[in-house]
Amino acid sequence: MSSTPDDATAHLLASQAGRLLLALRARASSAGLRAEELRREGDRLAHQFLVEELGRLQPHDAILSEEARDDRRRRAVARVWIIDPLDGTREFAECDRTDWAVHVALVDHGQLRAGAVALPARQFTCSTRSPPSPLRRTGGPPCVLVSRTRPAAEADLVAAAVGGQVEPMGSAGAKTVAVIVGEGDVYVHSGGQHEWDLAAPAAVALAAGLHVSRLDGSPLRFNQPHPWLPDVLICRPELAPPILAALGAVTSGRP
Numbered sequence: 001m002s003s004t005p006d007d008a009t010a011h012l013l014a015s016q017a018g019r020l021l022l023a024l025r026a027r028a029s030s031a032g033l034r035a036e037e038l039r040r041e042g043d044r045l046a047h048q049f050l051v052e053e054l055g056r057l058q059p060h061d062a063i064l065s066e067e068a069r070d071d072r073r074r075r076a077v078a079r080v081w082i083i084d085p086l087d088g089t090r091e092f093a094e095c096d097r098t099d100w101a102v103h104v105a106l107v108d109h110g111q112l113r114a115g116a117v118a119l120p121a122r123q124f125t126c127s128t129r130s131p132p133s134p135l136r137r138t139g140g141p142p143c144v145l146v147s148r149t150r151p152a153a154e155a156d157l158v159a160a161a162v163g164g165q166v167e168p169m170g171s172a173g174a175k176t177v178a179v180i181v182g183e184g185d186v187y188v189h190s191g192g193q194h195e196w197d198l199a200a201p202a203a204v205a206l207a208a209g210l211h212v213s214r215l216d217g218s219p220l221r222f223n224q225p226h227p228w229l230p231d232v233l234i235c236r237p238e239l240a241p242p243i244l245a246a247l248g249a250v251t252s253g254r255p
Contacts, residue, residue, distance in 0.1 A: 003129050006106050006114035010200070011127035013053050014104040017046045017085060018120030021102070025095060035093035042092050043067050046085030046102060054081050061106075064227060066196045072225070080107045080223045082199035088171030090149070098122050101173030103200035107222045115203025117173035126177045131207035134236060135182030141165050142185035142239065145175040152190040152231070154215065154247060161246035162186065162239050176201035176234050180208045186235040186243065190215060195227035201234065211240035215247050 021042050028038045047067035054063055062074035064082045074080045081104065086092055088100030098121035105115035116127035126132065137143060142164030146155045155166045164185060169175050172193065178184040202212050202220055213219060215231040233243060 004114065007116075007127060007129040009057060010104040010106060010114045010116035010203075011125055011129040013050055014102045014116035014118035014127070014200070015120075015125045016053075017049050017102045017104075018118035018125070020049055021046055021086060021092065022120045025092065028095070038093045039086075039089040042086045043089060047083075050083050050085055050102075050104065054083075064195060064223070066194065070227065074223060075225060078109050079113075081105070082107055082196050082222060082227075084173075084196040084200070087173050087197065091170035091174075097170065099170035099174035101171045101177075103173050103196060105199035105203045105222075107199065110221065110223055112199065112203040112206065112222065115200040115207070117177055117200050117204050119174060119177060124177075126180060126204045126208075128203055128207040131204060131209075132180060134180050134208050134210055136236065137182050137185055143167050143183070144186040144188060145169050145178060145184040146187075147189060150189075150191050152188045154190055155188055157246055158186060158188050158233075158243050161242045172197045172232075173201045176205050179210060179234055179236070180205065186233070186239055188215070188231075188233050188235075188243075190231040193229050193232070195222050195224070195229060198229055198232055202232075205234050209237065211235050211237045213240070213244075215244075217244045217248075 061079040062077040084103035091097040091100040102118040106113045118125040142162045144159045144164045144166045148168040175187040
């Protein structure tokens with residue numbers, strides 16, 4: 001992906017939303033917010049900011065957000081911003097954790113055109129504006145990152161295929177960026193996610209040169225009638241063949 005104004009917009013808005021969330025998190029204890037209230041207010045605050053700013057900057061584009069009712073008219077619009085205002089709400093409410101994110105992505109005619117994953121607690125935004133080259137981890141076996149609450153059933157198989165070990169982490173965006181910056185090697189998930197969970201992570205991973213696919217090797221598709229993605233594999237390119245071969249050997253012959 002070459003850098004465009006859309007890349008800059010995704011980067012800027014994800015970063016700004018992240019700063020708002022950090023400020024809210026800082027006020028939470030003095031305001032007496034419980035964890036559930038903090039999660040709810042974080043979702044609301046970031047969603048409102050992103051929707052208002054996108055409406056101001058790109059008034060003719062559609063928006064698909066985790067925090068709003070799906071307007072199916074987006075299917076008739078070429079450009080759709082897919083946002084997760086706060087990915088990893090559980091981690092956001094655990095105030096010592098950094099593995100939560102803001103996702104902003106643009107899909108144009110069904111193709112990812114821009115994306116940003118902000119990691120506000122780490123003061124870092126990874127985006128298609130200036131994607132970093134993936135770094136390889138040094139020392140130890142490959143690290144296979146999975147959800148803290150819903151680890152993929154295939155995680156042990158994937159780890160065995162690359163001689164790795166499984167480690168849990170919050171936020172799909174945080175796990176994807178961990179692979180990009182060399183803190184992990186593989187991110188695998190099954191059991192289903194929504195497009196807003198994966199659009200921005202997939203965009204930045206592809207821009208950085210990582211492998212991105214479903215567990216059967218087929219591409220992820222966005223702005224679909226039902227915004228549901230059954231599974232995902234994001235990894236360093238050289239690890240994809242043994243992982244996909246191992247997964248294919250298990251699933252071959254299934255209906």
